[in-house]
Amino acid sequence: MSVMTVPSSRADPRRIFKALASQEALLAIAVIGLAIAVGLYNPRFLAARNLSDVLLGNAYIAVAAIGMSMVIISGNIDISVGALIGVLATLSGTLAVKGVPIIVTWLAPLVAGILIMGLQGVVIAYLRIPAIVVTLGMLSILKGGLISVTGGKWITDLPDSFHLADLELLGSVPMPVFLMIAATILAAWWMHDSAPGRAIYAVGGNAEAARLCGISQPRTVVMVFALHGLFAGVAALLYATQLRVIQSTVPPNLELTVITASVVGGVSILGGVGTVIGSTLAAILIAEIASALVFIDLSPYWIRAVQGMLILATVIADILRRRRMTGA
């Protein structure tokens, strides 16, 4: 009988192969491979200036994708995140020009993000309304509300001290990159090693089994949405503080880019599977592709089509993998 003998050593070749075949490894290889390939075609792509611009300009998407990954892993979805980031960025900028202490302008989007997303989580979990409907409603409320309240006015004359994204840490690491990496590592560790993190996977993988194990699905879902709101707040902060002018509008299609990053990062749209390391790498890959298009003389408008292909390919691969697993 081939009953297993317990923990295999780290050097197990099967394990190394498995690690290399993981979504995260594939994405990391893709990020590096693409940089090399495009660099061979047009060396200017590899200029430090360009690479850092790609990371700086898109770090907020990776941060938002962390929360989105948690939401999708828990078996839900959120399409209001783009609109929320627009609202929170405007909120932060408005406070800043009003002369509110800078620390408040930085914390306000985080708190508001937690509250708004947490509220959505309550409606989804306790009133049992499908997440797609609740967040679609919130999307319209936020988008419409923002335009109505601000009249689409631009926020200018932001105080210099407001620009958190311009700060550098540990010598010369720009704040957006630092926050992206720190948030990814913290979230990955928490999801991997904490009991509440495990509950997210259990609820998304099999809500009924989780319930019978004493894990409360509603409580987990509210927690996930509140956390997602926190990450959306950080994303909004990075987005707002790197701009000289805040446009008081919702960045177009932002929620789709964020969802794409999660799904391409290996988060199963059916719930229960995925990591935030994957979603961060996918966010970087998507930003890299968008930048590469320019350097290989293609219209940057191709990025939407490329995103579409990536998301379809990943979801099809995921569904096929699941079917094989369940033997259905």
Next chain:
Amino acid sequence: MTMTTEMHRDDTRATPLLSVRAIEKSFPGVRALSGVSFDVASGEVHALLGENGAGKSTLIKIVSGVFPPDRGEVMVDGNPVNLARPDDARRAGIATIYQELLLFPELTVAENVFMGHAPRTRFGRVDWRTMREKTNELLASLEIYDLQADQIVGSLSVGNRQRVEILRTLSQDARILIMDEPTAALTEYDVTRLFEIVRKLKARGVAVIYISHKLDEIFAIADRVTVLRDGAHVATKPVAETDSAALVQLMVGRRIESLFPKIAAPIGEPVLEVTDLERRPLTRTVSLNVRSGEIVGLAGLVGSGRSELAQTIFGVTPAEGGEIRIAGRKVDIRSPAQARSLGIAYVPEDRGTQGLVRPMTVRENFSLAALAKVAFAGFIDRTSERRLAADGVARFAVKTHSLEQVAGKLSGGNQQKIVLGKWLANQPKLLILDEPTRGIDVGAKAEIHRLMGELAAQGLAVLMISSELPEVLGMSDRVLVMREGRIVAEFSRAEATQETVGTAMMGSRKSVEQAA
């Protein structure tokens, strides 16, 4: 009455309306039907009887064109028919009323009756007036006066909805009507009405195939009865020439019981004591107890309320009345989390939906119910988690190449072992097992039985729900029988036989006396 029955029987020999010849059907890993033959005559009610998994459903699905047989043929009026799709069956005059009624709740009675074949005007529009008139004719022909053509089906009682289904089959001129457990959800009054309608259908020459677990109904309404067991045809008899004891004997047969070695364990103090537990509709004044070291088998048909009772004890659907004591202490269980902390473990019937988180690894599944044990300040200690999972894998002989294997990829038997092991990681005092060996192979089955015996020997109290009589008889120290939400009989290991338990499950008069 006897005269007409005799006449029909003569008809049968002449030209059966529907006849099924040597049907065979296999699904991956299971032989569902092996050479089943039977026939129904015009104006005859033919009952199909058998335990769960005997092949009744497969047989009616073949006759309804849901899937084709591997071998054998179906004949209508003596001519072979090809029933590749449900529509072919409808054309052949065969209609089926399933347990779950297939109606459109938002539409009217008339719309439901004529769904798919509504009368049309000359211009192709739906002819509402004719539709209503025809529905009223059908209602009148069955002497149904408490149902109107314009009523919305969603507002009707279960009994009336079923009548709508019957009307629909008549509107399609069905000559062969299959009814799958038609009385399962009906009140006594509705059952009487149903029987009146069935008799009317009989009188106009419709052949009825009647599937039911309830023996008294079969004696009340059927002309002949065919018994299936393990996918094989056992016997076909006129009901006048048999009795319930004989039918039960035919259904359960005699099977080898040596597969289940029962370990004798010392029986101690009561761990679970339940008094007058209430949770309507399927838990009605239930009293029982399970002692440490004891395996109590809970037998009963599907729908008799066994799983509902287990879920009430476990706090999934908390009790509405009565008392539960755990180790002598009165408790009020409101949630699974609370039940778990009281030392109760529940291994659910449906591994897929209730037990296992398929995308999670073996390690994660093992620790899921015991996270508090391996987590410190909310963070999981990998080392103790691995140890917990490794212990479980070793103890339950789970065949997996690593702890990091995704649980959904393992075989059914191994999945069941993980679900079982997951709960035992909490060291419970009471283990409730719901169909512990359904759908797993013989080897894994024997292993799970061995584990159950060992656990009892270690002092665990085990309450086992099973629909397989040999398993109940082989494993239990005591057997309780549930029917319609009540415990109707109790047998010691010595008293429990296929006949006594089977009869109590089916609910013929004899067992009622025994329960009283």
